[in-house]
Amino acid sequence: MSHATPKAIDALMKIPRGDFIPHELADGAYADTPLRCSRMGFNISAPHIYIVCLSELDIQPGQKFLDVGSGCGHMTCLGGYLVGPYGVSHGLEIVDEIMEFGRNNAIKFSEKSGIDLSNVEFKLRNCFLPDPEETIYDRINVGSTCPKQMVKVLLRSLALGGKLIAPVDDELRVYSKDNNGNITKKNLLSVRFSDLTIPTDEELQRAEFMSQRSKSLRINVPNDNIFQSYGKLVNSDLCTDFTFLLYDKQIYAHRLFLQMRTPKYFQTVEELKVVELPSELKYNGLIGVLEYIYSASMPMETLKVQDLVQSREHLTAVMDAAKYLSIDVLAQYCQDLLTLYNGVDVETDERVPITMTMKNQLQASRDDEKKLLQVQLSELLTKPKSPPGSTITLSAGGSKIICHKVILECRSTFFKSFFTSGMKETFSELIEIHGPFELDDFVLYLKYLYCGDEFIINNDNIVDILRIADYFNESCLKSCCERFLSSSIDNDNVCFLLQTSSNYNATQLKRVCIERILEVSQCQE
Structure with a gap:
């Protein structure tokens, strides 16, 4: 037990093995031997292997943990306990029945023990196929033998400074990735595990195609916090x-x-x-x-x-x-x-x-x-009672709107250029705003600038807001509009939306529209 750490032992005491094994294997719950669940076709490693893996991984609070081949869910829940409420623990399985068994074990144990495991989630996916969410993990535990040539695939999901432990050939190995992405490995002990399931070339190609297509249809919204x-x-x-x-x-x-x-x-x-x-x-x-x-x-x-x-x-x-x-x-x-x-x-x-x-x-x-x-x-827009010298007046659509220079300059590159150009707008307390938009839409845009409320967008004004976002070079608001419109693309409106995307330089929406048109054309052929 030279590899044991107090933290690993504490986790196994808090979350004991006996609550996770099938009822027919109850007699061997606490024996230091592996167990074979023939009914569902998976193995449960011996407790000393769990201790070695947990001790070597040294899972920290707040980290993201992945358990490949989650089986009964025991290791996934141990990871969830160790990462704590600020971390996440994901269990990966390829058989739905086994995944549900592990998930139900986690739920039952949490209800019985009072230990909150709501940060534990089980997913159905082969670990060698693309992850739709592209999650990067700080710690990865692999519960079945990984072919040497496939370890590099798993390491793509490992964060800088992360650790991955896996059986490779007949050795239990820990791989470490430093902050520059360099990989080192260490052999721990000789072991025998069942093999991970390797997807066929056809499955890999199809999954990669679907992953790339999903990315091409995704609207990326820049961070505008x-x-x-x-x-x-x-x-x-x-x-x-x-x-x-x-x-x-x-x-x-x-x-x-x-x-x-x-x-x-x-x-x-x-x-x-x-x-x-x-x-x-x-x-x-x-x-x-x-x-x-x-x-x-x-x-x-x-x-x-x-x-x-x-x-x-x-x-x-x-x-x-x-x-x-x-x-x-x-x-x-x-x-x-x-x-x-x-x-x-x-x-x-x-x-x-x-x-x-x-x-x-x-x-x-x-x-x-x-x-x-x-x-x-x-409320600053609707109740503009402000300290003297902090306001500026915008004239748009025949109306005057009292705004605040510090907010406009902080939140908008358009207005920042106004106030720092050295032109008359830099020194004027009244600025004329002209553009291809209605007053109501301009007021909504100001509301977005002030409080970041993208819910100003609705079915009735979406094209108008896209127009104003393009005019004021508001990339995040434009992307929000593109995401809104892309969610409603169908065969009847795709040509209209393609034209709209061209009119207002909505390149992401344009890409999605073209993909949809190509898809429809291929189906018709």
Whole structure:
């Protein structure tokens, strides 16, 4: 048992083998021997093999784990327990009956033990065929012998810094991929396993064809995370009109966001442009609060015990700054995490005791704050009561719309070029907007800019929104429109949508339309 680690043994004690084997094999549940389930046609490895594999893989909280040949589901559930609520564990099978057996075992054990295994998922697919989701895993366990020439196929799904353990020939081997993608291997011990099922050449070719076709029909939407966009305004001099001073350091801010996000504090500094903060506050604490103000970002929980000391210090700094700036919800959130961490002994405990329920509650708190920020941003358009000097007026379709320069410049390359070109728009407080769109559609576009709401799109306005996205060179919004339209392509509208895609430079939609036309033509032949 030289390979055994306390973490691996703990996992096997918490999730015992006996709850996963078929009833006819119950007598051998805890014998250190492999078991053959003849009824369904699969094997269950001996417990000492599980310990060797788990110890060598050294599965960490938050990782993605793949169990190839999941069988009874035992190893898949052990992986789910070790990756914890922030990780995922996938079991892969090629026989539906076996996959369902493993899935049912996981469900029954979770209900019986109270151990939350909702991060465990079973999938039906041969490991050598393309993964439609193209998931990359941190740890991979292979439960059957893999031909030497096929190991490279499995390694494609292994993340940088990852480990894969598999029987190859008569050796149990662990493969490690470093951060540069270089592979090293180590032989552990001699073993005998059943063989993985290798797809035929025809199956491989068909699967590869279907995978490539699926990719060609996929609309890729660029990441347009408004919270990341606004997060870039933290301590940014872009349109800044307010400065914090903290022991000789200048931290830039924006009165608009302070008024919107911490109105109680803003009332105390409304007439000021520079505020000196008490030296008891920490710089990283103030930055943490500003991240909340601009992007609703809140500190993530710590998964590793060795990181707790640093995390406690950071949470305390953020909590103190949040209290000073009268942001009660953030201060309480930090206090709740600190209370949780206070029960952890960094010298003896191996895990931070965060359950799936706790994780979901913390995530719900963060999601609620992001939704609140989106509502507040949306209200800026309808209730434009803002600090002096923070607004700019757009004239479009005979109407005047009060907007906010910092938001337009932060969120739109079109408007950023307006404000930084050195032309008259750079200095004007009234900007004329002309284009091939109606006023209502322009207002919807502004709403998208402010709060990232792609639900402005519907069946009635989809082409109009695509037109305005093209005009303002809004690639993410355009891709959202393309995705919306591609989901409704049929033989009757494909030619219209092809023309629409050409009119508004929607290249992804155009590709999908051409694929559909070619498919219809081949069927008719």
